[in-house]
Amino acid sequence: xxxxxxxxxxxxxxxxxxxxxxxxxxxxxxxxxxxxxxxxxxxxxxxxxxxxxxxxxxxxxxxxxxxxxxxxxx
Numbered sequence: 001x002x003x004x005x006x007x008x009x010x011x012x013x014x015x016x017x018x019x020x021x022x023x024x025x026x027x028x029x030x031x032x033x034x035x036x037x038x039x040x041x042x043x044x045x046x047x048x049x050x051x052x053x054x055x056x057x058x059x060x061x062x063x064x065x066x067x068x069x070x071x072x073x074x
Contacts, residue, residue, distance in 0.1 A: 004032070018055035025052050033060050 004026065018025035018036050025036035025048075033056045040052040056063055 018052040019048065024048075025055075027052075027055055027059055030060055030063060033063055037063070037065060 009023075009026065012023075012026055012028050014020035014023065016026060016028040017023050018027050018040075025040060027033040027036050036052050037056055040049050044052065053065060057065070
């Protein structure tokens, strides 16, 4: 995964975060999108999981997501 410093994170447009209001779960590139999926599945609330999965699917439709991840969002 690409390194993201605090300074670099501040430069990312809010639209490149899965949850822009909190600037949480950056999805600025495919590597960060995969990491966002992994982190939210471990630590996110059901609402956060749904938001992150939708953002990743919208921005990177080719990234595979497991069916068990989508079942959690129901």
